[in-house]
Amino acid sequence: MTAMTEPAIDAYMAGLGRAARAAAVLLARATTRAKNDALAAVADEIERRRDEILAANARDLAAAAGLDTAMRDRLALDPARVAAMAAGVREVAALADPIGVVSDLAYRPSGIQVGRMRVPLGVVGIIYEARPNVTADAAALCLKAGNATILRGGSEALHSNQAIAACVHAGLAATGLPTAGVQVIATADRAAVGAMLTHPEYIDVIVPRGGKGLIERVSREARMPVIKHLDGVCHVYIDAEADPDKALAVAFNAKCQRYGTCNTMETLLVHVAAAPCVLPALFARYREAGVELRGCMATRAIDPDVLAAGDEDWYAEYLAPILAVKIVGDLDEAIAHIRRFGSQHTDAIVTENLTHARRFLVEVDSSSVMVNASTRFADGYEYGLGAEIGISTDKFHARGPVGLEGLTSQKWIVVGDGHVRR
Secondary structure: OOOOOHHHHHHHHHHHHHHHHHHHHHHHOOOHHHHHHHHHHHHHHHHHOHHHHHHHHHHHHHHOOOOOHHHHHHHOOOHHHHHHHHHHHHHHHHOOOOOOOEEEEEEOOOOOEEEEEEEEOOEEEEEEOOOOHHHHHHHHHHHHOOOEEEEEOOHHHHHHHHHHHHHHHHHHHHOOOOHHHEEEOOOOOOHHHHHHHOOOOOOOEEEEEOOHHHHHHHHHHOOOOEOOOOOOOEEEEEOOOOOHHHHHHHHHHHHHOOOOOOOOEEEEEEEOOOHHHHHHHHHHHHHHOOOEEEEOHHHHHHOOOOEEOOHHHHHOOOOOOEEEEEEEOOHHHHHHHHHHHOOOOEEEEEOOOHHHHHHHHHHOOOOEEEEOOOHHHOOOOOOOOOOOOEEEOOOOOOOEEEOOHHHEEEEEEEEOOOOOOO
16 A cells, blocks of 8 residues: 555544444354354465465565564564464364353342343454464454454564455455454554554554554553553562472573563572572573573672673563573562562462462462463463463453453343333
């Protein structure tokens, strides 16, 4: 799409919004069979048009020479990643349909029955960067949850996203569902984001997926509810009663399995009694993997080659092979550190002490809290949700990985037989 003036962009976005609102009515009443058939058709189209998607992605990569290695990795597609996209869409189709499910239906003393029914949110706007696979994942989840969606991918993935959108539209059309149920914005102009955020009459909720700057802007400017997390400052705490082998495995995986994800550990906390036993072996593995270590004075007393950490390190989401390490006196100090510096995303304890594990689970106020497991498990797929829209650290409406249920709401239903209130 050629460059547009700001009024033209606003008109374009309003047109998308009106079409999405109309499509949402149809999708909300679509049967599970119709939605699953559409998803199966979308997956088939992704596989059939694989070469078209890869060609479009090659255009994006050629234009993205200035991107760093991590961003190019998120942008790049290959046959295996295209196959995984199709498989992900089929996985969503296999999930139970939440729409129309009635819970807690019970008789009241008056004789009426009162319960709650799960319903779509309506129109979901999603703003994301780099990863073209999000286009397929988001489209599939929103469709299965009965929502229309407007997707605004990053400008660096414009051609890839349009190629995937063509597959989605073909699948919807083949099964009789409205193609306007999934719309991918066809302009790279940043003004389109501002237009999305100022049309609550068309978009019911916004989900930003990307860097801190994007999420801060969306949170500041959106005139509709936002499902988001701002930072992923995740911790692993190795307790005095941790199994050393488990501690080594969990702490290494939480940092090194992938560096650029929001559920990667950024700060390691270690009980003073465990530190002399655990840290030398762990530091050796980190250095072998190329991880830069920054630590407190007690940490540097064990290993003088560790760089000195400043206060800014405890707040940092590095998204890189850098790790902050702090030795703490007890569980209380570890929890206090997480409460002060954490982002309420994902935090883990390694311990064989059941009482300590339970305290950590209860007192750490994060969207995911783990015992003897890597923070990298904080993921919709690993939680059995299928694909995910993102991870929320908010207290309302959804928290943690946002899958199908997070893309729905509930309404009260009342069933009577001519009952009147007395």
